[in-house]
Amino acid sequence: MLIDGTGGPPHGPVDIVIQGNRITAVRGAGTPGLPMRANRDPKADHEVDATGMYVMPGFVDLHVHAGGAPKNAEAEYAYKLWLAHGVTTVRGVPMAGNDLTVKEKGRSAKNEIVAPRIFNYQRPGAGWDQGSIDSPEKARAYVQWAAANGIDGLKLGAERPEVMTALLKTAKSLNLGTTAHLQQGGVAQMNAIKAARLGLGTVTHFYGHFESLLKDHVVQPWPVDMNASDEQWRFGQVARLWDKIHEPGSPEWKAYLQEHLELGTTFDPTLTIYSAGRDVMKFRNADWHDKYTLPSLMAFYEPSRSNHGAYWYDWTTEDEVAWRNFYQVWFKLMNDYKKMGGRVTTGSDSGFIYQTYGFGFINELEMLQEAGFHPLEVIQSATMNGALTLADPSGKAPEFGMVRSGLLADLVIVDQNPLQNFKVLYGTGAVRLNDKTGKPERVGGVKYTVKDGIVYDAKQLLADVAAIVEKQKRAPKSTTSQQ
Numbered sequence: 001m002l003i004d005g006t007g008g009p010p011h012g013p014v015d016i017v018i019q020g021n022r023i024t025a026v027r028g029a030g031t032p033g034l035p036m037r038a039n040r041d042p043k044a045d046h047e048v049d050a051t052g053m054y055v056m057p058g059f060v061d062l063h064v065h066a067g068g069a070p071k072n073a074e075a076e077y078a079y080k081l082w083l084a085h086g087v088t089t090v091r092g093v094p095m096a097g098n099d100l101t102v103k104e105k106g107r108s109a110k111n112e113i114v115a116p117r118i119f120n121y122q123r124p125g126a127g128w129d130q131g132s133i134d135s136p137e138k139a140r141a142y143v144q145w146a147a148a149n150g151i152d153g154l155k156l157g158a159e160r161p162e163v164m165t166a167l168l169k170t171a172k173s174l175n176l177g178t179t180a181h182l183q184q185g186g187v188a189q190m191n192a193i194k195a196a197r198l199g200l201g202t203v204t205h206f207y208g209h210f211e212s213l214l215k216d217h218v219v220q221p222w223p224v225d226m227n228a229s230d231e232q233w234r235f236g237q238v239a240r241l242w243d244k245i246h247e248p249g250s251p252e253w254k255a256y257l258q259e260h261l262e263l264g265t266t267f268d269p270t271l272t273i274y275s276a277g278r279d280v281m282k283f284r285n286a287d288w289h290d291k292y293t294l295p296s297l298m299a300f301y302e303p304s305r306s307n308h309g310a311y312w313y314d315w316t317t318e319d320e321v322a323w324r325n326f327y328q329v330w331f332k333l334m335n336d337y338k339k340m341g342g343r344v345t346t347g348s349d350s351g352f353i354y355q356t357y358g359f360g361f362i363n364e365l366e367m368l369q370e371a372g373f374h375p376l377e378v379i380q381s382a383t384m385n386g387a388l389t390l391a392d393p394s395g396k397a398p399e400f401g402m403v404r405s406g407l408l409a410d411l412v413i414v415d416q417n418p419l420q421n422f423k424v425l426y427g428t429g430a431v432r433l434n435d436k437t438g439k440p441e442r443v444g445g446v447k448y449t450v451k452d453g454i455v456y457d458a459k460q461l462l463a464d465v466a467a468i469v470e471k472q473k474r475a476p477k478s479t480t481s482q483q
């Protein structure tokens with residue numbers, strides 16, 4: 001059964017012919033209800049018998065970091081978890097420092113390492129030795145340097161208006177992509193609509209949306225004892241924005257989305273990465289931690305004044321209620337944009353806030369469905385929409401993100417129907433009662449991930465990850481202890 005990523009309905013049975021790293025044909029293999037057609041040419045050197053399974057385009061995760069010490073010293077851990085969950089392309093924002101990311105991007109392109117395709121987005125100033133970007137002149141010089149040094153796009157913050165203008169204009173002229181986390185410190189000067197008017201490609205996270213829609217204020221009405229450097233304040237208070245804005249469906253709300261639609265802004269919400277805020281117990285105890293989360297990564301998630309995203313100093317019922325309310329409005333904003341024809345994509349930002357690589361990406365699919373997306377719309381966001389967002393700055397058509405003759409062979413194969421339940425895509429599968437045995441069992445988990453024509457056994461990738469985790473658990477404490 002094929003789900004092609006464009007939004008078209010599932011159909012099958014089909015044969016997918018791959019030569020080298022390209023799909024060369026997608027053809028009917030028979031009629032539903034009848035035996036498969038016999039003598040289906042061409043005979044292949046290698047055949048994956050996916051009878052009864054579902055095939056989708058490889059997933060695109062538009063917001064990743066590869067970790068590094070003290071969380072997970074080796075990028076291999078993240079790479080294998082991504083591939084094991086069907087993620088064949090990642091946009092690092094950044095994935096790692098520029099030199100390392102350029103090197104890893106090249107090795108992945110040549111398939112010298114087991115890793116998804118890598119797009120290298122970097123923060124202004126990353127990788128060069130000319131200091132911070134504090135003027136329009138420096139902004140232009142940096143972007144020119146970036147374009148010549150293996151950088152595909154910019155990961156921006158809420159930069160000062162004149163610097164933001166120079167960064168965005170220069171990036172556009174050099175065919176570099178742009179995505180921005182419009183952080184609270186700068187958002188009063190550079191919210192999402194102001195950034196989009198200057199040419200920003202993608203708004204990632206939620207920062208900047210609600211600040212563009214504030215009803216009675218031009219800055220968020222923070223409590224007077226606010227301290228934005230304290231992460232419980234920072235992450236706790238942002239949720240309190242949900243009822244300070246023009247209401248969902250109001251003329252201002254509609255005008256806001258309409259302007260983004262006309263500007264062609266992509267929304268990459270990363271719903272998953274804040275989801276522990278509405279139920280920290282759920283993600284602290286997620287099914288996958290025991291076998292697949294490194295102790296060093298788990299330690300990083302635990303309440304800590306020094307680790308980013310570990311803001312559970314005194315996380316209360318009231319904090320979770322605020323986040324649940326916030327999510328309802330955020331979901332509506334994303335779903336309304338989708339309904340108008342706006343592009344919404346999938347990004348996970350895993351490696352923080354109890355979200356482990358790969359698993360966090362599947363959680364994003366579940367949350368888009370919660371936002372009101374039909375499962376086929378979720379798959380479209382996770383495949384074609386991501387590919388379009390990466391291809392757009394180059395002015396070329398995407399080479400992946402759909403299952404179609406002529407495109408690169410990036411596929412996800414699973415022995416359950418993901419439209420029926422996205423949980424079957426988790427490496428730990430979905431729990432289902434087997435009525436024949438009367439016992440619950442775990443079903444699903446991606447079976448094969450095909451990246452660039454290479455078939456990876458997803459269960460083997462997970463076994464590799466489990467071994468990495470087991471090894472760290474057995475190692476003497478002195479070599480694994482983290483600050």
Ligand SMILES: [Zn+2]
Nearest residue numbers: 063065093349
């Ligand atoms: Zn991030």
